[in-house]
Amino acid sequence: MFFFLIPLTLGFVLAGASAFTAAYSRRWGEAGGRIATSILRNLLGIPLWLLGFFLAWIQPAAPLFLPSVVSLVLGWSLIIAGSVPVVWGHVQLGWRTHMPSVRDTLVRNGLYAYVRHPIYSGGLLIFIGLALLKPTLTVALASGLAGVFFVVQAILEEIDLLQRLPEYRDYIKQVPRFFPRLWARETDAERQRRELTTRHV
Numbered sequence: 001m002f003f004f005l006i007p008l009t010l011g012f013v014l015a016g017a018s019a020f021t022a023a024y025s026r027r028w029g030e031a032g033g034r035i036a037t038s039i040l041r042n043l044l045g046i047p048l049w050l051l052g053f054f055l056a057w058i059q060p061a062a063p064l065f066l067p068s069v070v071s072l073v074l075g076w077s078l079i080i081a082g083s084v085p086v087v088w089g090h091v092q093l094g095w096r097t098h099m100p101s102v103r104d105t106l107v108r109n110g111l112y113a114y115v116r117h118p119i120y121s122g123g124l125l126i127f128i129g130l131a132l133l134k135p136t137l138t139v140a141l142a143s144g145l146a147g148v149f150f151v152v153q154a155i156l157e158e159i160d161l162l163q164r165l166p167e168y169r170d171y172i173k174q175v176p177r178f179f180p181r182l183w184a185r186e187t188d189a190e191r192q193r194r195e196l197t198t199r200h201v
Contacts, residue, residue, distance in 0.1 A: 001059060001138065008052025008142055012149040015045025019156035021100045022163035030102055038099045049146070056142035057134060064135045075132030082125030085111055089119035106165045114180040116158070116171065120150040121178045154178070 018041035025033025065071075090097050092110050097119070111118040127143040154177060161168045 004052045004055035007048045011045050011049025014040050019160050022160050025102045034099050034101045053142045056138040059138040061136035061138050071132045075129040078125045078129030082122040085118035085122035116175050116177050117154045
């Protein structure tokens with residue numbers, strides 16, 4: 001019943017290993033680092049964890065709860081809503097998502113002006129939606145593990161991005177990781193201006 005965990009977990013590990021572009025580039029040069037990252041992510045990691053999720057989906061298992069119209073509508077709504085940042089984020093980054101390099105530049109416009117990892121944000125919504133569409137133990141477990149993987153992968157990628165893109169350190173301070181702020185963050189200049197105004201009053 002839990003055979004799906006083998007390709008799923010192995011895929012997550014290999015995709016996670018793809019996050020170290022800077023380290024691979026130091027060892028094998030820019031081209032070698034790009035190729036190593038691409039193989040680990042695109043040829044091994046992602047196909048394996050997708051296979052694992054597919055096996056979890058087709059595994060016969062009793063539902064954790066009976067799907068209702070509400071859960072089905074919510075599930076499809078989350079999948080559609082999550083697909084937008086996944087597709088848009090890939091379009092904005094272009095080849096950076098598939099073959100990152102030490103020569104990459106920081107993207108801060110569009111979705112990336114609001115969150116640092118819109119692709120993973122969308123993925124989290126999609127997997128919650130999938131678990132609502134087919135609420136079996138195997139799908140719920142695979143979806144939960146996928147959510148954990150996205151969080152860990154984002155952290156690993158940020159460790160790498162801090163090495164490849166020096167300006168990423170300021171970007172981290174200004175833009176949240178997964179979900180946009182509902183209020184504007186006060187900048188250092190605005191805070192200093194407010195403090196000066198308060199002193200003179």
